[in-house]
Amino acid sequence: MRRLSEAHFDVIILGTGIAGTILGTILGRHGHRVLLLDSGTHPRFAIGESTIPQTSQLFQLLANQHDVPELAVLGLKSPRSIRERIAPTSGIKRLFGFVYHQIGREHRPEQAHQFGNAFRDENHLFRQDIDAWLLTVAMSYGCEVIQSVQVKACDFDDDKCQVRLTSGQCFTGRYLVDGTGFRSVLAALFGLREEPNPMVASSRSLFTHMIDIKDFESVAKSYMSHPFKLGTLHHIFERGWFWVIPFNNWEGAPNPLVSVGLTLDDRAYPEDPAFGPEEEFAKYVEMLPSVAKQFENARAVRPWVRTKRIQYRSTRTIGKRWTLLSHAAGFVDALFSRGLISTMENIRELCDVLLPALSDDDFSEERFDGVDRQQQKAVTFADRIVAGAYVSFDDFELWNMWVRLWAIGAHTAESNLGAVLTMGKYSKFQSVPDPLCSRYELPGFRAYFELSYRAIMEYEAGKRTVAETRLELEQALARFDFSIPLRDKSTGHEWAFRQPLCRDIFLGVPGNHERWQSHRADAHLAG
Numbered sequence: 001m002r003r004l005s006e007a008h009f010d011v012i013i014l015g016t017g018i019a020g021t022i023l024g025t026i027l028g029r030h031g032h033r034v035l036l037l038d039s040g041t042h043p044r045f046a047i048g049e050s051t052i053p054q055t056s057q058l059f060q061l062l063a064n065q066h067d068v069p070e071l072a073v074l075g076l077k078s079p080r081s082i083r084e085r086i087a088p089t090s091g092i093k094r095l096f097g098f099v100y101h102q103i104g105r106e107h108r109p110e111q112a113h114q115f116g117n118a119f120r121d122e123n124h125l126f127r128q129d130i131d132a133w134l135l136t137v138a139m140s141y142g143c144e145v146i147q148s149v150q151v152k153a154c155d156f157d158d159d160k161c162q163v164r165l166t167s168g169q170c171f172t173g174r175y176l177v178d179g180t181g182f183r184s185v186l187a188a189l190f191g192l193r194e195e196p197n198p199m200v201a202s203s204r205s206l207f208t209h210m211i212d213i214k215d216f217e218s219v220a221k222s223y224m225s226h227p228f229k230l231g232t233l234h235h236i237f238e239r240g241w242f243w244v245i246p247f248n249n250w251e252g253a254p255n256p257l258v259s260v261g262l263t264l265d266d267r268a269y270p271e272d273p274a275f276g277p278e279e280e281f282a283k284y285v286e287m288l289p290s291v292a293k294q295f296e297n298a299r300a301v302r303p304w305v306r307t308k309r310i311q312y313r314s315t316r317t318i319g320k321r322w323t324l325l326s327h328a329a330g331f332v333d334a335l336f337s338r339g340l341i342s343t344m345e346n347i348r349e350l351c352d353v354l355l356p357a358l359s360d361d362d363f364s365e366e367r368f369d370g371v372d373r374q375q376q377k378a379v380t381f382a383d384r385i386v387a388g389a390y391v392s393f394d395d396f397e398l399w400n401m402w403v404r405l406w407a408i409g410a411h412t413a414e415s416n417l418g419a420v421l422t423m424g425k426y427s428k429f430q431s432v433p434d435p436l437c438s439r440y441e442l443p444g445f446r447a448y449f450e451l452s453y454r455a456i457m458e459y460e461a462g463k464r465t466v467a468e469t470r471l472e473l474e475q476a477l478a479r480f481d482f483s484i485p486l487r488d489k490s491t492g493h494e495w496a497f498r499q500p501l502c503r504d505i506f507l508g509v510p511g512n513h514e515r516w517q518s519h520r521a522d523a524h525l526a527g
Contacts, residue, residue, distance in 0.1 A: 007170065007172060008033075008171070008172045009033045009034060009035040009144070009171065009172070009173040009174075010027070010032040010033045010034065010173060010174050010358055011024075011032060011033075011035075011174065011175045011177060011354070011358070012034075012035045012037065012161065012163055012171060012173040012175075012176050013034060013035070013036050013037070013176075013177045013179055013325075014037050014038075014151060014163075014176070014178045014180050014185055015036075015037075015038055015178070015180040015181065015325075015328070016036050016037075016038040016040075016042065016131075016138075016145065016147065016179075017046065017131060017179060017181065018046075018048070018127070018131055018134060018340070018343065019179045019325050019326040019343045019346070019347065020036060020177070020325065021036065021131070021134040021135050021138040021143075022071065022134060022138075022344075022347055023179070023325065023347050023350065023351070024036050024141075024143040025068055025070070025071070025137050025138045025143070026066045026068060026347070026351055027143075027354075027355075027358075028142040028143050029068050029141050030066070032358055033144075034138075034142070034143040034144065035143070035145075035146070035171055036135075036138060036144065036146070037146050037149055037151065037171075038145075038146070038148075038149070039149065039150055039151075039180075040147065040148065041147045041148055042128070042131060042132040042135050042147070043129065043131070043132040045127070045128060045302065047127070047207060047259065047261070047334065048125075048334070048339045048340055048343075049124055049125045049126070049245050049259050050093060050122075050123075050124060050125075050232045050243075050245055050337040051093060051123045051124075051337065051340060052093075052337050052341070052410060053117065053120075053410075053414045053418075054414050054417060055123075055337070055340045055344065056074065056075050056078060056122060057075075057414065057417045057418060057421060058341065058344035058348065058417070059071050059074040059344065060072055060075030060076045060421060061348070061417070061420070062344065062347065063075055064421070065348075066351070068141075070085075070137045070140075073085045073086065074125075074130070076120070076421075078122075078123055079092050079121055079122075079123045079250075082123060082125075082130075086129055086130060086133045087126070087133075088252075088253065088254055088255070089126040089129050089254065089255040090123055090124055090126045090129070090130065090247060090255075091124030091126075091245070091246050091247040091248065091250065091253065092121040092122070092123065092230065092231075092249055092250050093121060093122035093123055093124050093230075093232055094118070094122070094230040094231050095114045095115060095116030095226055095228075095230055095231035095232075095506070096113075096114065096116065096231055096232055096234070096337075097112070097113070097114050097224070097228040097231050097232065097233045097234065098112060098113040098114075098234045098236055098399075098403060099112045099220075099228070099233065099234070099235050099236065099290075100112060100236045100237070100396045100399060101235060101237040101288045101290065101291065102237070102238075103237060103238060103288065104289070105289065106220070106289050106290050107220045107288075107290035109221040109222055109223045110223065110503070111396045112222065112223070112224060113403055113503045113505070114224045114226060114228075114231075114504050114505070114506060115407050116226065116505075116506045117506070124232070124245050124246065124259070126255060146169075149165050149166070149167060149169075150166040151163060151164070151166075151185050152164045152165055152166045154176065154185065154186065154189055156176075156319075156320050156322065160172045161174070161175065161176040161321045161322060163176065174321070174363065175321050175322070175357070175358070175363055176322040176323075177322070177325050177350075178322065178324050178325060179325040179327075179328055180328055181326075181327040181331075182312065182327065182328075184314075184324060184328035184329075186319075186324060187314055187324065187328060190319070192316060192317075192324070193313075193314060193315075194312075194313050194315055197311065197312065197313075198313075199311040199312075199313060199332070199383045199387075200383050200384060200387035201311050201333055201387040201390065202265060202266055202267055202309055203263050203264060203265055203266055203310055203311070203333055203386075203390070204264055204266040204271065204306075204307050204308055204309055204310060205263045205264075205306075205307045205310055206261065206262045206277045206280060206281050206307075207243075207260065207262070207305050208260060208301075208303070208304045208305065209257045209258065209259055209260070209300070209302050210258050210260045210298045210299060210300050210301065211256050211257060211298070211299060211301055212297045213244065213246075213294060213295060213297075213298045214293070214295075214296065214297065214298075215228070215229050215294075216228045216233060216244075216290075217229075219290060219293035219294050219296075220290040220293070220294075223503075223504070224503075224504050225504050225506055226506070228244075229246055229249045232244070232245050232337065233245075234335075235288065235291050237287075237288060237393065238268075238393050238394055239265040239268040239390055239393055239394070240262065240264040240265060240268070240269060240284070240390075240393070241262075241263055241393070242260070242261065242285075242291060243259070243260065243261045243262075243263075243334065244258060244259075244260055244294075245258065246259075257301065260300075261334065262281055263310075263333060263334060263335070264284070265390050266308075266309055271308075276304075277304035277305070277306035278300065278304050280306070281304070310331060310332075311331065311332055311333070311383065312330055312331060313329070313330035313331075313376075313379050313383075314328075314329050314330055316372060317329040317330075317371065317372045317376070318365060318368040318371055318372045319365060320363075320365060323350060323354075323371060324375075325343075325346060325347070325350065326343040327339070327343070329346075329375045329379070330375065330376075331379075332379060332382040332383050332386050333382075333386045335386050335389055336386070336406055336410075342378050342379075342382065345378060346371075346374070346375055346378070349370065349371050349374045349375075350371050353367060353368055354368075384449075385405070385406060385409070385449075385453075387457075388452070388453055388457070389402055389403075389406070391456050391457070391460045392456060394466065395466045395470070397470050398456075398459075398466055398469060398470050400500055401452075401470060401473035401474055401500065402452070402456065402473065404477060404497055404498075404500070405448070405449065405452050405473070405477075407497060407505065408445065408448075408497050409445055409449070411497070412445055444481050445480075447480060448477070448479075448480040451472070452472075452473050452476050455469050455472040455476070456473070477497075477498055478498060
């Protein structure tokens with residue numbers, strides 16, 4: 001077996017998930033010596049499978065900024081480039097689909113939403129293939145990799161960090177990045193998890209991969225412009241939601257698997273130890289008759305995972321010659337597919353500081369303060385928008401207003417980031433100016449969000465009725481100027497974000513926007 005030719009590196013990265021391998025690839029492209037360590041091996045199961053336009057934009061931005069064309073495979077030319085360069089096992093995502101349910105009742109087709117883009121598809125990433133390929137990319141840029149090892153200790157002094165393995169091997173580096181996720185090595189070493197947990201959202205999850213799930217249109221009527229199977233389907237109900245992410249939703253797709261999960265407010269639905277995870281999942285499926293029909297023949301093809309509360313955050317994410325990367329720092333919820341976006345944003349911020357630090361040999365903590373602020377801000381915003389969503393699940397019209405807040409925020413971020421990519425006002429190996437991706441800081445959106453969040457939390461506290469809260473959110477939506485293009489370029493008509501009766505908001509389907517611009521809502525969508 002080949003042994004490493006050296007024991008000292010510029011950067012040691014713990015974890016070879018998607019965050020660690022992309023960071024290692026970028027550092028290797030810049031000529032730095034990188035060691036990647038992992039307790040597991042590839043290929044392996046992972047969630048975080050659904051992308052949105054901002055995800056692909058960030059992959060593309062990192063590819064352009066750091067001259068790593070392999071990252072562009074996951075960028076704006078995907079999903080075709082993924083099939084051609086990696087594997088044909090991932091699915092497409094043309095839309096976000098949200099279907100609302102009342103417990104014990106059949107789904108009403110007017111209580112649903114689609115948000116999408118007919119001009120290009122996003123991805124349902126089959127992570128075991130994507131992550132394994134990214135590891136080979138990192139190695140092609142010179143990263144050394146050791147898998148199936150356990151970290152025994154990490155030590156830091158003025159001029160180096162040191163990682164000792166249970167095997168007896170010892171490695172030193174100029175900087176250490178922890179990408180080990182929830183079970184973060186450094187979070188455990190330094191006691192970084194916030195206790196008591198201060199986060200607003202509180203949910204737990206069950207998930208697996210399944211086969212033989214029916215198309216939702218075959219079991220329930222739909223008024224939407226596209227089949228729900230062409231995207232990520234969310235079944236929303238009071239204080240909980242299911243996800244359905246197919247990998248087999250394009251012609252000729254060879255992968256029959258569908259990613260399936262259930263996430264519940266753990267205060268409303270505490271875990272019942274009398275049920276195993278599969279039995280518990282089935283219990284909640286049966287509570288929603290239309291969902292039960294969709295899952296009638298479904299069966300799991302891998303072991304179920306059931307979590308405790310999934311929210312956590314860290315008191316700090318940087319320190320003396322170390323940083324926590326992405327989900328090692330904190331996590332909120334899979335709702336709205338924010339996980340990969342937060343990861344790419346964090347990598348971009350970290351590279352903008354770490355690369356100059358490596359050149360200057362200056363790793364002062366103050367230099368990395370901005371990375372910590374960005375991570376803390378991202379977790380705080382995600383926590384609040386997810387917490388508000390769970391509260392809004394109580395009532396369809398309340399949810400109808402909250403999901404528009406999310407959609408406008410996503411659209412503003414995508415518009416700004418798309419403008420940067422189009423203009424290309426940066427050169428290779430050069431930092432990209434901010435603000436790019438923080439929706440919370442975009443013009444007009446912060447005030448809109450703060451007002452809406454306050455209203456929904458007052459409802460949660462019993463200070464407002466549902467009707468009063470819906471009205472406040474609707475007035476906020478009409479009041480604020482977001483200073484972004486809310487018009488469909490194909491028709492010149494305003495997007496229907498501001499029109500609560502419109503539930504089918506799809507770029508590139510002009511008839512939808514024409515219909516809603518003239519306020520001639522179809523009868524079945526009149527609520």
